[in-house]
Amino acid sequence: MTNTAHEDGVFEWGVADRLNALETIMWRAEVDPALSSTVLALEVLDCEPDWERFYAAHDWGSRIVPRFRERIVDGPAGLGQPSWVQDPSFDLDYHVRRVRLPEGATMRDALDRARDIAKVPFDRAKPPWQAVLIEGLPDGEAVYALKMHHATLDGMAGIQLVAGLHSRQRGPSGPKQTPPLPAAGSTSVVRAVTDQAGRDVRGVVGAVASVPGRLLRFGRPDKAARDLARYVASLQRVLGDSGAAPSPLLADRSTDWWFGALDVEFAPLRAASKAAGASLNDAFLAALLGGFRRYHEEHDVAIEAMPFAMPISIRKEGDPAGGNAFAAARLSGPVAEKDPVARMQAVGAAVRDVRSEPALNGVGAMAPALARLPGPVIAQLAGGLTKANDLQASNVPGLREDAYFAGAKVTRFYGYAPLPGCAAMIVLISHGDTCCVAVNLDPAAIKDPQLFGRCLVEGFTEVLALVPDAPAPVWRG
Template sequence: MADGQPFIPPSAVDVDLSAVGWAQNRTMSDFETGMWRMEEVRPELRTPIVAVDVLDRAPDWDRLVRAHEWASHIVPRIRMRAVEPAFGLGNPVWSVDPEFDLDYHLRRVRLPEPADLDHALRICRHLATEPFDKARPPWMAMLIEGLGDGRAVYVVKTHHSITDGMGGIQMMALLHSRRPEPTPDKPDRAPAPPEHLSDLSALGLEVLTEVRRAPSRIADLVSGSARAAITAVTRPFDAAGEVLDYANSLRRVIQPPPATGSPLLRNRGLGRWFGVLEVELPVLKGAGHAAGGSVNDAYIAALLGGFRRYHEELGEAVGKIPMGMPINMRAASDPSGGNRIAAVRFAGPAAEPDPALRIRKVRAIVLALREEPALDIVEAASPLLVRLPTRLLAEWYLSQSKGLDLQASNVAGVPVPVYLAGARIERMFPFGPAPGCAVMATMVSHVGTCCIGVNLDTAAVTEPALFMQCLQEGLDEVVALAGAAKGAEG
């Protein structure tokens, strides 16, 4: 999600209970329903979103438990499971789990000493690859203690059907505080009462929901049709031009990237490997500016440079890399949670050895794609796609995503220091899902540091340590642009 604005979390005492909109929509959207169901027939399409906080020390466990309990009062979705309607007629309905057990969702482990961040990341990736128990709310959290330097790691895994990356940052902010001391006077409310929703009851709710939606949908259709008819009569050439423009945009958006996948990265599997990179935000921003691009352009160019070096190390020529990038479609008025993303696909210029020229090429491509009228076609087509047999939908989606060697996301992070149950959060590494692609890279800025989490499919990337080394070198060559520009100014 390119170039988002920093998210400044509210203090716990400033939380506006009326503005927390996580439970407004009790039915999954068509897009979310597709993600929820496809993984049942193709496990490669599991979509866990994983956030890893690196803490300066172990937090107070009792405070951490109380913080999660409080958050489950503020955000009822934390206590909700997804209930499938009878006969699969309609979308899953969110319902308060009558057997909600915080001890099941929040866990604590201690690593055998000496341990470091890599050992903790192994635990995180194992947690990420375990499928959710779909009879329970689809999230899990764990505190990992015992790192040799006294630090600790807190990891949260949520299903993509609950939220996208930006919504995940909003949810995590409820557990974070802008001060290390407890907040005894923060607002609270009673937890949502348990619900015993059956599949037949869920079907009934779906029918009622569709009945309520029908008038507005008909009104939108009628008004839209009326506007189109008026335009066609009064400005026929304009109407024809708009249709043609959208058709051309649709072709550009849905067609595969004009590049074939790398033979080195052809295979796909269930194995995952987590790696991390970090760079100071002003430095990466300066590198992008030096080449005429943005921080996001510099980030993408650094990843592509790493791909080029990896291929060179293994004696394989590299061309353009087929890749995808989520685009944040959230408006300021949108409620918290849910999914408001679109996706673009393009051929990344990995073969370009000049990092500055690579940044400029990335910028030109991304700017053009972000202006496409048909950018949200997948969301628009979701009502039709989700009505397909689940296996057919899963096979179609996998055929699209397997053609991508890289997906790269950039989520706005937190610019101010924050704490978790008294422990200061030093880094926040995100690991997006990699459903069918070889590499998923996600960047979040945290207090002036760009934290990059890399989720590798080990069937595709068979040398993960070498690959991460190559990504670091790709990042280094981009960062060097900032130093060169500063030296030239001096």
């Protein structure tokens, strides 16, 4: 196992004592059920792990990562930034469970069960996570579903966590250093509430140091005015309309989810991107847009472009592991472009443009103020941005080396992210030699998920056609 740990054995992950502003927004926006912020990591295991080792691994993990024994406590009157506090009644049996699928079950049944697990809201009086071992798959396989709240981690933080907690060998690795449980009451609810006033004052000071604050400093009023004007123009581009109208085919929305999974060989997809002078992310996005084009063609609906969003990591070298550090970019996807090379290049140019925007993290700059609003107001503001998107997509570099959990090898790793009012949330995580594509759909918007899955396969096939003899993508949904 590799991790960064103190001498006392505690894994340096998720050590902040309170939610940052973005995490606060995600925590509070859930007053609107459509803005659920549950994330679910789904690992396919080559065999059913030993239950005693599986359970013990979670006990050990909850000790070396104290975040797993902490719950979220809101600020006074539900305002301000919530704090992480130790749960004095932590019960591992509540968080770690196992289920067995009926005889003859398939991966489709496992995905449906994982979806059902993800859809159950968290008990906000307990640490926001749950681990479920799903057994009974063909050929002795099993599925490990780890459900967490997005306020705990983003995609990169999730990979950091997996890298730190998974083993590099199938057999037991010998005695592990296990830190003692935290002292009861080391972080109290009373202290969390009384500290809020001081944090609010510091938040105002921090706002002055933000990008807009720096632009307004005195000394060069003429330069400050020009810089502020450029920043405001950039903010309008970042937060404004992407330029693409939502698809009429995908207009309906619900609070339901549908999980699918797609496997694509990593090396051919990367080779295809290089053949087009593009990045792996460009190839991924171009393949998704090709799949959406084909789905629209199947329904005789023609669109030129579609609004989509993607997170861009703003995590810096030396930042603490865990938590969330990303900015959301809103773009227009060239759906009608049939040439995969031209589509990759167009998407790549759009992503580069938005990455260079001075106000890329404009929402982050405003987040401290937004986080101090009541939940219904936050939900209305956040929903106004996310529900205008037909697609949200994310590409997260995963583990390239073998990983094991309680004696079982992880053969696939899918990351299911929430649907914040959009029609589809699709996440690519590279695991070993495979790009594992997790597909979360709103079945009210995409009414034929299996047809959509076939269209996605065709979209990736278009891109992979740039590489001779590239293996075909495999739809596992």
